[in-house]
Amino acid sequence: MPPGASSLVGPALPFGSAEFARQDALDITPASIPRAPDPIEGWRVEGSLGPSQRFLLRLPKRWNGRLVVAGTPGQRTEYACDLLFADPLLARGYAYVSSNKGQGEGGVLLAPGAVLEVGGAVLPRFPLPGGLGVSMWQHAPGHTLARWTDDLLGVTTAAHELIAALHGREPEATYAVGVSNGGYQVRRAIESSDLFAGALAWNAVLWTTQANVLTYIPQAIEALERGDFEAVQRLGLPADVRSTAGESLTLRYLTSYFYAAGWLHATQLDPETSIAYGDTHDPAAAESWSARMGSWRPARSPRIAERIAEFANTGAIRCKLIDLASEFDYLIPPSLHFEPYGALVAESGAAGRYRAALIPGAQHVDKWSDEPEYPQMRTGYERVWAAFDELVEWVE
DSSP states (O other): OOTTEEOTTOTTSOTTSHHHHHHHHHTTSOTTSOOOOSOOOEEEEEEOSSTTOOEEEEEESSOOSEEEEEOOOTTOOTTTTIIIIIHHHHHTTOEEEEEOTTOTTSEEEEOTTOOOEETTEEOOOEEOGGGOEEEEGGGSTTOOTHHHHHHHHHHHHHHHHHHHHHHSSOOSEEEEEEETHHHHHHHHHHHHOSOOSEEEEESOOOOOSSSSGGGTHHHHHHHHHTTOHHHHHHTTOOOOOBOTTOOBHHHHHIIIIIHHHHHHHHHHHOTTTOTTTTSOOOHHHHHTTTTOGGGOOGGGOHHHHHHHHTTOOOOOOSSEEEEEEEEEOSSSOHHHHTHHHHHHHHHHTOGGGEEEEEEEEEESSGGGGGSTTOTTOOOSHHHHHHHHHHHHHHHO
């Protein structure tokens, strides 16, 4: 890392350290969920498929003959789902593998004046208070979302080979699980490959030219900046939930996710600002949008839709899938990502391989549902594991 750059949790937890790995997992894991017994005897294999790519395979000695491949949410690393998925699966005898989607360190916190250079390009900074900034590897040259599917399939194949070397046989069945953009990875992988016996997607992001995060997040930003919650609901977001202190959950998503996520995806795809697609090498073009994302619209260039079409979901799933969404998901609203995907599956003729359920009282960031300030919220974690058990019974 260059001088002045550190992990998003700060220089005290450097990338690759055990403390960083644990914090990356804790950030998205409800505190109330039970922890798996530790230690679990077995092997831990760290590997790479190429520059900026990493994966982590965990294989118990008491292996049940099955492998679970996890998609990775957001700009997180191969450690992100260690507590949500890996530890409970290892305790049940499953092998587990996950990667960083080929995105290096994901997001990098930068001190005032510091920059992140990847592949010969200085990446744009998203400004934070106090002169700090965040740069994200998704802006790096060649780092398009189409690579995420190749990455998931690549680590699946690598895991098969490593397991065969360690245990003397390949997995009898391979499953895919994922949350958020990791859920998108899962959906897209099972639309593209026959490697998987079954899959589970949780609050999965939908990417099509008609429905994606950019068709509503900029408009939601614009509406919330003027305090128009009704306009936000007309876009398809759930009704607002208030904390015991009266704070808006919708506004929490605005400040924590809408600005940065909207900016990241918009400027990566926009031909006026994209370093990833090679349209420019000037980070200032993307940085200029950080304060005015409410006015950005995907219709500003036909190239944006053309690029999304290259990695868009089709619904033509090739194995059994259980798809879960959360009732109060403001970042990935069910009406815009869950219901349209079910329609895509039906249109493709794959409805017999698809089951779907809405988790009442849950939201996108499951950890937030644990907070006492939101007593009306419920974590989705238990429902997810019930769905995984259902999936295995359905497949096997």
